Amino acid sequence: KNEVEQSPQNLTAQEGEFITINCSYSVGISALHWLQQHPGGGIVSLFMLSSGKKKHGRLIATINIQEKHSSLHITASHPRDSAVYICAVRSEDGGSQGNLIFGKGTKLSVKP
Amino acid sequence: NAGVMQNPRHLVRRRGQEARLRCSPMKGHSHVYWYRQLPEEGLKFMVYLQKENIIDESGMPKERFSAEFPKEGPSILRIQQVVRGDSAAYFCASSGLADEQFFGPGTRLTVL
Numbered sequence: 001k002n003e004v005e006q007s008p009q010n011l012t013a014q015e016g017e018f019i020t021i022n023c024s025y026s027v028g029i030s031a032l033h034w035l036q037q038h039p040g041g042g043i044v045s046l047f048m049l050s051s052g053k054k055k056h057g058r059l060i061a062t063i064n065i066q067e068k069h070s071s072l073h074i075t076a077s078h079p080r081d082s083a084v085y086i087c088a089v090r091s092e093d094g095g096s097q098g099n100l101i102f103g104k105g106t107k108l109s110v111k112p
Numbered sequence: 113n114a115g116v117m118q119n120p121r122h123l124v125r126r127r128g129q130e131a132r133l134r135c136s137p138m139k140g141h142s143h144v145y146w147y148r149q150l151p152e153e154g155l156k157f158m159v160y161l162q163k164e165n166i167i168d169e170s171g172m173p174k175e176r177f178s179a180e181f182p183k184e185g186p187s188i189l190r191i192q193q194v195v196r197g198d199s200a201a202y203f204c205a206s207s208g209l210a211d212e213q214f215f216g217p218g219t220r221l222t223v224l
Contacts, residue, residue, distance in 0.1 A: 031211065033212075033213070035215070041201060041217070041218055041220070042215070042217045042218065043203060043215035043218070044215070045212060045213060045214055045215060048211070048212040048213075086154070086155065088155070090211075099157050099160065099168060099170070099171070100145070100147075100155075100157055100213070101157070102147075102154045102155040102156070103154065104153075104154040105154060
């Protein structure tokens with residue numbers, strides 16, 4: 001079993017729909033990242049969070065440390081949101097602060 | 113303020129040749145991380161460096177791969193005697209004291 005699991009693996013939505021992508025992890029963490037990877041391959045960091053909730057534009061990320069679960073929400077989705085969304089965690093076990101553990105990603109396609 | 117720079121963006125090598133991938137961190141960042149994304153797979157941590165020091169290389173293959181981050185100049189990921197299985201996208205990220213990692217555009221290595 002992967003240490004970071006994302007669901008769904010693939011998601012197709014109509015423009016304007018509210019979208020939720022889930023991430024569950026099995027290790028203790030010091031931080032969780034949400035990343036966006038566009039078809040061209042570049043990776044953009046959307047959020048880094050260790051508790052609560054963060055909002056940036058139409059994107060909202062929440063985390064529940066007790067339940068080891070995070071969600072990424074996109075409101076009023078648009079075709080330009082089509083990308084792969086990746087959840088990554090940094091383990092708290094005292095090892096390298098750089099060692100991010102990645103989920104396999106959720107491929108989102110928003111249709112006009 | 114330029115983001116993380118990687119070059120080349122695309123690199124083609126024949127089996128047995130050497131590949132050198134360069135990463136210039138964001139201005140003010142002294143932490144560099146290398147990740148590999150194999151075709152159809154998720155990102156995997158390779159190595160974490162600070163200036164002139166390797167902090168964690170637990171994700172690096174034991175042979176043929178090396179990394180450095182000299183006092184001056186970019187970080188270099190070096191792959192000697194490349195094989196077809198090394199074909200992948202190699203991403204560099206950098207961070208400052210806040211730990212949030214910012215990713216470069218990646219280098220896509222193709223081994224013929």
